[in-house]
Amino acid sequence: MKVFVGDLKVGMRLAEDVKGANGRFLLAADTVLEEQHLRIFNIWGVSEVKIFGRNGAGDADVSDPQLQALAEEYVDGVFAYADMNVAPMDILKEASIKYFAGELEKNITLPQTMISMGSNLDIPEAPLFASADLFLNSGIRLASFPDIYYKIMETLNDPGAGSENLADIISKDSGLSAKLISLVNSPLYGFDLPVESLSRAVSLVGTDGVCQLALSVSVMETFKGEHDVGFSMADFWKHSLACAVFCRILAQQVPGVSPEKCFVVGMLHDIGQLIMLQQYPDKIDLALQLRMARNVSYCEAESIVFGFDHCELAGRLFELWNIPSSITAGVVGHHGGRSGEFCIESAICSVADSMAVAMQYGTDSFGLINTPYPGSWDILGLPDGAVVTTLLKARRQIADILTIFGG
Numbered sequence: 001m002k003v004f005v006g007d008l009k010v011g012m013r014l015a016e017d018v019k020g021a022n023g024r025f026l027l028a029a030d031t032v033l034e035e036q037h038l039r040i041f042n043i044w045g046v047s048e049v050k051i052f053g054r055n056g057a058g059d060a061d062v063s064d065p066q067l068q069a070l071a072e073e074y075v076d077g078v079f080a081y082a083d084m085n086v087a088p089m090d091i092l093k094e095a096s097i098k099y100f101a102g103e104l105e106k107n108i109t110l111p112q113t114m115i116s117m118g119s120n121l122d123i124p125e126a127p128l129f130a131s132a133d134l135f136l137n138s139g140i141r142l143a144s145f146p147d148i149y150y151k152i153m154e155t156l157n158d159p160g161a162g163s164e165n166l167a168d169i170i171s172k173d174s175g176l177s178a179k180l181i182s183l184v185n186s187p188l189y190g191f192d193l194p195v196e197s198l199s200r201a202v203s204l205v206g207t208d209g210v211c212q213l214a215l216s217v218s219v220m221e222t223f224k225g226e227h228d229v230g231f232s233m234a235d236f237w238k239h240s241l242a243c244a245v246f247c248r249i250l251a252q253q254v255p256g257v258s259p260e261k262c263f264v265v266g267m268l269h270d271i272g273q274l275i276m277l278q279q280y281p282d283k284i285d286l287a288l289q290l291r292m293a294r295n296v297s298y299c300e301a302e303s304i305v306f307g308f309d310h311c312e313l314a315g316r317l318f319e320l321w322n323i324p325s326s327i328t329a330g331v332v333g334h335h336g337g338r339s340g341e342f343c344i345e346s347a348i349c350s351v352a353d354s355m356a357v358a359m360q361y362g363t364d365s366f367g368l369i370n371t372p373y374p375g376s377w378d379i380l381g382l383p384d385g386a387v388v389t390t391l392l393k394a395r396r397q398i399a400d401i402l403t404i405f406g407g
Helices: 035-043 065-078 089-105 132-136 147-156 163-171 174-184 198-205 207-224 233-252 259-268 271-279 281-294 298-306 310-321 325-332 344-358 376-380 386-404
Strands: 002-004 025-027 048-050
Touching (some): 025 035, 132 310, 174 207, 259 344, 325 344
Antiparallel strands (some): 002 048
């Protein structure tokens, strides 16, 4: 029988040979699994294996039935407005239940999710703005990127510049340098030996990869000081960082896709919502309530209240900030439904966003999951077991990156 790697236990016996995602032979049939084997599966991207029937030492642990029921009730609330017919929602929900049942067994209090206030909502007859452009021109204050980001971009676009030039520019910002070195040394990359210099980091990750990481750090630092907005900035960035990690891990399993670019897309996917929250936190709350009362998509609810959604707003913001178009396309399209704006990065982000909410990393739609847009999972061409392995692999990476960013 086939078993997801996340459900394997020490003592189970393989029914057939196991190969890594790249076809490399790992373990022979009849091997009795040990703890080290489970780690190898995660490292080499194995999503599921065949084992003999679950008898004796191979039996999976059974949670307390009462805690299992509580976990199921909690996750039902998280997935209340999800379309379970869209892949991979059924597998993701099962993994979420298992995770939160485990959290309850540890006596950990589960995060709160938003509660519907009913259908008596004060919905405006017309949206606040006719377009995202009018919102941006309404006198709101927008943060500007630090000059160092633009200097990095200039260096990247200069054919005569090399890795040493890029390292020299980054080194002039001690905060950015420290975070980049920490990221490169984190489980995000998993290098065997510590990376102690920027020039070494650039040579290992590549100039484009370092530039993408610098963009992520610059954006977060730009908005990190904005606290008086009626919601938790720490939770917002926790969700964004978790989504970024899920994006990167998924991208590593899809040939021809840049993990660093997908990391940035995940990091920035809700930046439009952040701007809307800063300016009109009560209207964002109304949009969320409207989503539940009318059972419409969150983007549709935002459009009813604001006249645009956070994806459209991000597209206009990124034009003002000169963010690369490939990253813009991934962010703008992560909820789908926009002709001509689809790219593989948007599909990856759509799935990663759902994963982050399913595990309740931070706040996004106040704990209520958004369904990946139809077809996004299929486009990635990954086996269903990749959902579980991605969740498992992300856990340590997210914890370490939150520490780096002070989350």
